Amino acid sequence: EVQLVESGGGLVQPGRSLRLSCTASGFTFGDYAMSWVRQAPDKGLEWVGFIRSKPYGGTTEYAASVKGRFTISRDDSRRIAYLQMNSLKTEDTAVYYCIRAPQTYSGNYYLTPWGQGTLVTVSS
């Protein structure tokens, strides 16, 4: 069974840093891109960023709202994806989901399955 488990969420003060981890099982982790999506309380889904698999360069893409503050990385040997969040703002408060991102033949990405999410609360 494909499974993704996020960890590392919690309460953090504005301006501080936090690192989320996503531990994968049930599939060949290194073959897939991985993505992070967040959802603020009672709001819709907001894409955070994305890291390609190593065969596709292992490069990253970010939403404008987090670019320069957040960094996504991966450790294929440990089957873990990371989301390093720096200079956190109150508006970063959300549930953060880790998701596997399969690629279609036409080069598009979709997101499945999703982890259960981890709550990050940025507040003083």
Add this chain to the structure above:
Amino acid sequence: SYVLTQPPSVSVAPGQTARITCGGNNIGSKSVHWYQQKPGQAPVLVVYEDSDRPSGIPERFSGSNSGNTATLTISRVEAGDEADYYCQVWDSSSDHVVFGGGTKLTVL
């Protein structure tokens, strides 16, 4: 940046057909994916690449995409289908994932 527009809410009686739209500029040239999110749960992929269903998703869920509108159709709606539904595309011009704002499906 590419924008996807969904109606905030759709209501349907049990046993009827629900249609949830997702509008975007020439969206018919992109692959559209749909997610279902029930309260307190993580989203689940219900349709990918416009009209394909992942294993385990009932045949009642189908999708189409043409012109400026993609549509998720849920036939023979059940109370358990009540959820938020999001459309998503990959914007190759920016290499970004884009979500619609979400549609709340209410089963009357």
